[in-house]
Amino acid sequence: MSGDKRHGNSRNAMRIGMVFLSFVILLIAAAVWNLRSGSVSIPVRDIVRILSGNGDPESTAYSVIRKIRLPRIVLSAVLGGALSLSGFLIQTFFRNPIAGPFVLGISSGAKMFLAVTTIAVSGLFVDMPVSATVAASFVGSILSLLIVILFTGRVRNMSSLLVIGMMISYICSAVTDLLINFANDSDIINLTHWSMGSFSAASWQSARISAFIVIPAFFTVLAFSKQMEAYSLGEGYAMSLGVDIKGLRVLLVLLTGVLSASVAAFAGPISFVGIAVPHICRMILKSEKPILMIPASFLCGSVFCMLCDLAARMLFSPTELSISTVTSAVGAPIVIWLMLTRRNRNGR
Amino acid sequence: MADKLKTDASRISTESLAVGYGGEPLIRDIALSAEKGEIITLIGPNGSGKTTILRTIARQLAPLFGTVFIEGRNMKALSGREIAREMAVVLTERIRPDLMTCYEFVSAGRYPYTGRFGLLTDRDREEVERALKLVNAYEISDRYVSEISDGQYQRILIARAVCQEPDIIVLDEPTSFLDIKHKKELLEILSSMAKQKGVAVLMSLHEIDLAERISDRIVCVKGDRIAAYGAPDEIFAGSTISDLYGIDPGSYDSLLGKLELSAPKGNIRCFVIGGNGTGIPFYRELQKKNYAFAAGILMPNDIDVSVASSLAARVVCTEPFMPATDGQREEAERLIDISEVVVIAGCPKGEYNAVNSVLEQYAISKGKTVVRSLSGLREVL
Structure with a gap:
């Protein structure tokens, strides 16, 4: 009997190992595909040479790879992972499978704050500096998230909290629209561009800053996976195990805010990745254990965003689509499909 | 301390x-x-x-x-x-x-x-x-x-x-x-x-x-x-x-740890001659039909009493391990007099409950509807 159990465990461990291995292989494949594809197609042989430092620094291929495609790949991988991870966090927090980082009005809050800031500082700068955009959307996301959390204590029913999040989202949109009436055209273009979402503004600087925020956040989340697992079994139960629920809540909120705010800041509110990818991971892993889900969501989110960015660049080349166009078109059907299969399983 | x-x-x-x-x-x-x-x-x-x-x-x-x-x-x-x-x-x-x-x-x-x-x-x-x-x-x-x-x-x-x-x-x-x-x-x-x-x-x-x-x-x-x-x-x-x-x-x-429903209200219309558990299904049936009844003559430690005391309007009991007195028999007869139906649950008679044979004869002689089975009881209710 006990031998059977061990066998089952090791088989499971092997499957999980295979899942992670395939994620890594897919990540590399997506990176290579992204590097070689574009308005200038570059053979893999040249890519290897350029990356290993043997290329001709004066050639077009060299600067396309090193200055344009590579930072963009890094940025989409980091932010895709961040978005998916923050989706997983918010789903854990609300115990709601369809919650996403932007469903609760986080992106609308970011947009509103960005609009306020853009208009307020438009006299000072010709172009909004990256740091100001990051700061504005970060503060906006945290503010709207805090408002949602404020209601968390008051409502016991989590679905009404979701409705509150949507309403906050509408209020923020209304304020944003109001502000747009008084804004310069150039500011509006900036805002519209932001809200469509794109990795096209990628640079080594933005890739570095986002990695600097996202990677520590990732490891912090990982360090609290045990507490999150206990939390997912019920707040009362987690408390009885000695989990500091209040502290954990604040931490979850902060990390979600940091992760989704950096996405909003560097690439705009990319839709559906945060909802769909954690689901895909659950189905593939056949587990909800945070210790597995955290790295899996991150990796899967990276791959997903890299492939979607590739599609955004290539599908109607030379016209570049916004990233949300692709993620929604791919993500929404996946969510529907997952919901249907989920229902079947629970329906018994 | x-x-x-x-x-x-x-x-x-x-x-x-x-x-x-x-x-x-x-x-x-x-x-x-x-x-x-x-x-x-x-x-x-x-x-x-x-x-x-x-x-x-x-x-x-x-x-x-x-x-x-x-x-x-x-x-x-x-x-x-x-x-x-x-x-x-x-x-x-x-x-x-x-x-x-x-x-x-x-x-x-x-x-x-x-x-x-x-x-x-x-x-x-x-x-x-x-x-x-x-x-x-x-x-x-x-x-x-x-x-x-x-x-x-x-x-x-x-x-x-x-x-x-x-x-x-x-x-x-x-x-x-x-x-x-x-x-x-x-x-x-x-x-x-x-x-x-x-x-x-x-x-x-x-x-x-x-x-x-x-x-x-x-x-x-x-x-x-x-x-x-x-x-x-x-x-x-x-x-x-x-x-x-x-x-x-x-x-x-509390002795048997069981919960009984409340006794039917109204005038007594039935008398159950039970004992040793034989009366219990009749008591339950009468309760469900909301038919007020009396039960007897039982010894206080009889299993019937545990249910009858909750469901019957009146239970005639002897002293523990004692045969019925004349007073108890007369009370039972009075209860039979006012009843329309008398149930003979079929408890075996012995030294202590010989009085119940007397009650059965009394009910028959008074021309009461005598019932000996649950299906019989359901027919007359």
Whole structure:
């Protein structure tokens, strides 16, 4: 009997190992595909040479790879992972499978704050500096998230909290629209561009800053996976195990805010990745254990965003689509499909 | 001094504890203690605050006043991990994760023993497997928690608490959702944990009959105080139970632990000559049809009396182990006189109940409708 159990465990461990291995292989494949594809197609042989430092620094291929495609790949991988991870966090927090980082009005809050800031500082700068955009959307996301959390204590029913999040989202949109009436055209273009979402503004600087925020956040989340697992079994139960629920809540909120705010800041509110990818991971892993889900969501989110960015660049080349166009078109059907299969399983 | 010593020896105890929500005390002056191997059960009407007390002891609600002691130490001074190693909690919070196997679910109970990332050691796995086997759930280890029945889920919850290796286990209505077989099984598991491992069990139960059988001490929760606290024989003597639940005295038979419905109202229209359990199906049938009746002549220790005393308008009884007196026979005859139907339940006659043969003849001679079977009774009602 006990031998059977061990066998089952090791088989499971092997499957999980295979899942992670395939994620890594897919990540590399997506990176290579992204590097070689574009308005200038570059053979893999040249890519290897350029990356290993043997290329001709004066050639077009060299600067396309090193200055344009590579930072963009890094940025989409980091932010895709961040978005998916923050989706997983918010789903854990609300115990709601369809919650996403932007469903609760986080992106609308970011947009509103960005609009306020853009208009307020438009006299000072010709172009909004990256740091100001990051700061504005970060503060906006945290503010709207805090408002949602404020209601968390008051409502016991989590679905009404979701409705509150949507309403906050509408209020923020209304304020944003109001502000747009008084804004310069150039500011509006900036805002519209932001809200469509794109990795096209990628640079080594933005890739570095986002990695600097996202990677520590990732490891912090990982360090609290045990507490999150206990939390997912019920707040009362987690408390009885000695989990500091209040502290954990604040931490979850902060990390979600940091992760989704950096996405909003560097690439705009990319839709559906945060909802769909954690689901895909659950189905593939056949587990909800945070210790597995955290790295899996991150990796899967990276791959997903890299492939979607590739599609955004290539599908109607030379016209570049916004990233949300692709993620929604791919993500929404996946969510529907997952919901249907989920229902079947629970329906018994 | 003696009191202090007692507190130190207790696995868990409370001192002038007040519990409630939002600063409003619901119940005050709670002083309970569970020694090693003791089972303490909270009973009381719905909404009386049993769960509130348990949640406070389980540290999910802050006490409004007073102290909870675990192994003689103030709970406030203990870390969450220390408490979790001493006390396991099974409350009514019912969250079933979608994609978690029973094995994974139960292994959450190892939380206070595992490291930063919650990885299980061989010893942890042994405990999880032992707990699963204890509740007869080893076969469903690999099934998802979302796919098992309520009864299986309840057992998984117990297994999760068991593998926490607690000295104290706190449970809120652990038998709800279970059928009779599983109720019995569950209480036997708790009982053996208490007796063999010395675990102190503190729980609330809806089934007062089960509470009486399993508990070492019973706590009656009603109003803003503990209404009664003591050994089951003390609690179930007299009218404590009827007072607690606000039901008619006599509806609850504490000796047999069964609840009877109320007696039909109105004039007596039937007399049942029973005894030795033969009358019981007739009493129940008459109650269901709301047909007021009398029963007799029974000895007070007859099993019939336990039901008849709740359901019959009048029961004619002899003195213990004595034949009927003339007075008792005459009273029975008067009751037959006013009845339309007389049931002869068919109890064998002996030395003590020979009088019932006389009553049967009396009923026939008076031309009463005499019924000898349940189907016969249903026809005439």
